[in-house]
Amino acid sequence: xxxxxxxxxxxxxxxxxxxxxxxxxxxxxxxxxxxxxxxxxxxxxxxxxxxxxxxxxxxxxxxxxxxxxxxxxxxxxxxxxxxxxxxxxxxxxxxxxxxxxxxxxxxxxxxxxxxxxxxxxxxxxxxxxxxxxxxxxxxxxxxxxxxxxxxxxxxxxxxxxxxxxxxxxxxxxxxxxxxxxxxxxxxxxxxxxxxxxxxxxxxxxxxxxxxxxxxxxxxxxxxxxxxxxxxxxxxxxxxxxxxxxxxxxxxxxxxxxxxxxxxxxxxxxxxxxxxxxxxxx
Numbered sequence: 001x002x003x004x005x006x007x008x009x010x011x012x013x014x015x016x017x018x019x020x021x022x023x024x025x026x027x028x029x030x031x032x033x034x035x036x037x038x039x040x041x042x043x044x045x046x047x048x049x050x051x052x053x054x055x056x057x058x059x060x061x062x063x064x065x066x067x068x069x070x071x072x073x074x075x076x077x078x079x080x081x082x083x084x085x086x087x088x089x090x091x092x093x094x095x096x097x098x099x100x101x102x103x104x105x106x107x108x109x110x111x112x113x114x115x116x117x118x119x120x121x122x123x124x125x126x127x128x129x130x131x132x133x134x135x136x137x138x139x140x141x142x143x144x145x146x147x148x149x150x151x152x153x154x155x156x157x158x159x160x161x162x163x164x165x166x167x168x169x170x171x172x173x174x175x176x177x178x179x180x181x182x183x184x185x186x187x188x189x190x191x192x193x194x195x196x197x198x199x200x201x202x203x204x205x206x207x208x209x210x211x212x213x214x215x216x217x218x219x220x221x222x223x224x225x226x227x228x229x230x231x232x233x234x235x236x237x238x239x240x241x242x243x244x245x246x247x248x249x250x251x252x253x254x255x256x257x258x259x260x261x262x263x264x265x266x267x268x269x270x271x272x273x274x275x276x277x278x279x280x281x
Contacts, residue, residue, distance in 0.1 A: 026089050029053075029060045034187045036135075040115045042127050043108035049128060051135075051189050052085075059094055059136045059189065061085035064128065077124065098133045101125040102142060119144040135189040 035051040045066055052061035064081040067074040084097060105122045112118050112127055117134050121127035133139035140146050244251070248263040249272075256276040262269040269278040 026086075027054075027060075027091070028089065030055060033060070036187045036189050038115065038131060040118070040127065040131075041113040042121055042124055043110035045108045045124075047124060047127065049131060051132070051187075053187060053189065057187075059132065060088055062088075062128070062132070064124075066124070080125075094132060094136060098129045098137065098139065098142075101129045102133070117143040117145050117147055132189075 029052055033055075034053045034057075037051075038049045040047050040049075048063075048065040050063040050065070051059060052063075054060050062081045062084055064077040065074070066077060087097070088094065102125075103122060104125050107123075109121060109123050109126070112121050115127075115131065118127055118130050121130065130142045134143045134147065244260075249260060250262050250264060250269060251260060252262045252269065253260050254262055254271040254274060254276055255278065257271060257274040259271065259273040261272040262278070263272055264270075265277065271277070
């Protein structure tokens with residue numbers, strides 16, 4: 001009957017599986033992009049590795065330079081880097097290149113100088129993809145020296161945080177936003193997917209303005225307090241000498257008024273207090 005034919009036809013349509021292959025297009029890199037340059041010496045040969053990154057920090061291209069212009073091995077490495085870059089932009093995972101080219105053996109090979117994580121390589125390609133794996137994939141198993149610093153997912157905590165009354169830890173949302181800004185402005189490969197050591201996302205300076213209010217001494221002279229800017233590894237204090245240098249004072253006394261406010265004015269000196277010069281008009 002017509003109903004049975006319709007049912008059989010429907011079953012055939014359901015059983016038919018159609019597989020559609022979607023070809024991925026080439027994902028272009030930004031015109032102005034982040035990256036880093038690593039110089040190293042592998043087996044006595046200088047190797048320069050330059051990387052280019054997408055906005056999310058993923059690797060998108062590499063450049064390899066070694067030997068002098070016109071050398072055959074240099075041309076081979078340059079074209080090999082182009083082939084790898086095209087593969088990365090067409091979606092080939094970096095892991096595939098790492099698995100394919102690490103532990104390859106050919107000359108030049110041997111000790112690696114100038115790299116803080118890779119100390120030995122069996123070939124130029126072995127060194128290149130060890131470096132990329134450590135920097136972009138956090139493959140510390142391929143490094144001879146583990147990179148320093150915490151990963152991007154970790155938040156450090158200052159040991160003396162409680163003793164500083166003007167510094168307070170940010171909320172998780174604000175801290176995550178700060179780390180996201182750091183990811184956007186820094187090269188993932190240069191930092192090896194890690195934050196600088198002893199980095200703590202804090203909020204400070206809220207109560208500093210009250211302490212910086214000018215105080216009047218008995219003679220009526222304004223004495224400004226020194227401002228101290230706290231940073232991750234120490235403190236920078238702007239004393240009177242540093243402030244004077246920043247304003248351009250040379251440290252010599254004016255011949256007319258006696259104030260130490262002489263600044264450079266061409267080949268001569270000019271006083272910011274009285275306007276006198278050291279002999280030039």
